[in-house]
Amino acid sequence: MAHLQVADEQYIFRPETRNKLFILLGVGVALFVLGLILAMRSGGHHEEAGHGEGHGMIKTENLVASTEKAAAGDQEEHHAAAAEAGEGHHTKGWKERLFSSLWMNNVFFTGLGIIGLFFVAIQYAAQAGWSAGVLRVPLAMGNWIPIAGILMIVLYFTTGHDIFHWTHHDLYDANSAEYDPLINKKAPFFFWPGHAGGFPIFYIFRMVLFFSMWYWFFTMIKKNMLAEDLENSTSYWYKNRVISTWFLIFFAVSSSIAAWDWVMSIDTHWFSTMFGWYVFASWWVTGLATITLICAFLKDAGYLKVVNSNHLHDLGKFVFAFSIFWTYIWFGQFLLIYYANIPEETVYFIERMTTSPYSWIFYATLILNFVLPFLLLMTRDAKRQLSTLKLVCPIVIVGHWFDFFQMVTPGVMQQNGGLGFLEIGLALVFLAVFLLVALSNLAKVPLVGKNHPMLQESLNHHI
């Protein structure tokens, strides 16, 4: 193998790029404000529309009512009355819609940040050589972790009751009309060691622990990678391999629990043992598509000379394979619930498959996240060309944004959920800020770790 020389590369975050992102941010804010005004004005009307949605909605109502009746035991009359009124517990208006959209976007973009770190850790733990040239891109995405963490905690305290049904203290009071024995049994998961219905100590502790540990692992790995640039020594690679291994063990547990905490607990009665992997699979393939897309745009701008079609091929294979993996997990969850046909489980899918506006999104996610990437990325040539990657990666990213929309919104909004300017605007705001953070951090460090011990292997990579 030929020993190849690598020129130092530095990404320059040009004012033009920055301006484009600010325009994106501006468009996002404008759409968001427009959407918010529309949502506020049509608040009352929307609920009426909700009542007349048709059979699907009524079916859901009945199912919710029946499970709640069973759960509440002697409180049957109250719940039946509530179900007849057409609302579960609260009237859902623009405020819930705003909160649910904020929460959903933050969970989605948290994934992009943490997957950046996860990708780097995987490469070190697997002693992978091919990826040595692209590692700085996922590393830059990891800079989103602390911001996501702060947003998550702030949003929890701002939106609490409106998103998480389990935060209502009445649910845990046996003398209350709202008493719910099923949720009461789950109380220690949120409130330990405090009393049920009080401050969710265990829940907040986990949130803080996960983000601070992820951030700590991120800073350690980043520190070693940057130290390696200054000193040509393999010791940093060995250190990072050890840190990465510990991170992966921690992430295996924390990503699952994070998924239960931040997403599954919204539908408090419902549970799925696959949910942790499901959220992880969605995060992971979105993160891979984002890494690939950023690499593709950097290549277009003349950067990343060390990355050629062989490396793109590997990234494309990742996106292809994990699109199938997501589908496998999705189907694994769906088939069991479909077959067992237990009301408290099927309610989750019936709500998403038969009520507006979730119904079309439900089927659209399968096309966007499985059919299109599967067919478009199947051939070798498709994975090796920038043009096809730049087509498929946005499809996957948008598809999984819809996937997270489906996970969060129906649980918060029931049949009053909406997908309009508000949601799209907010997603654009998050996207613009995420890219501003990731790209400005990418510009602060050399684009290629020139002393990475595997760099020669990466340059000679040939598949």
Added chain:
Amino acid sequence: MDVNKNFLVGVFEDEDVLLAAVKKVRSGGVKIHEVYSPFPVHGLDEALGYKRTRLPIAAFLFGLTGTTLALTMQIWMLGYDWPMIIGGKNFVSLPPFIPVTFEMTVLLSALGMVATFMIVSDMKPYGSPRQFDLRSTEDKHVMAIDTDANGGKSKDEISRLLKEAGASEVNTKSFE
């Protein structure tokens, strides 16, 4: 056909010598029949000027056959030939058919690929694969040149070219 196929077989000790020899022989205007090596040699395919394999296309078509076969089979069996109520579902309902469909797709795709590869590489049952030099499975690289296909050049010329390119021995081999 009782016409013998005649080959010149160059034996090489080292993969770098082999790689250079392939380029030299080809640029000398000699068509190489095939090269056998005990382990994969990087860059050999490009040096020999091989086109990429079309096996993935075969795999896709076999897979598609599997998908179609599995779906047709299940819809016909459970929907028309012997309808049964299972778990209160419709006779023809897609979700429970997916696992079988997936397995059939993978099975036919995999077996089809193996069969195609075997047939194309002359390893089919009752076939007689040509063995130019058994040492190519151990520690020697072997380059076979069809002398009939290189009518423009004499055996001696080709033999000299192989020796110049670094072959440790040059043998002749004929197949019926």
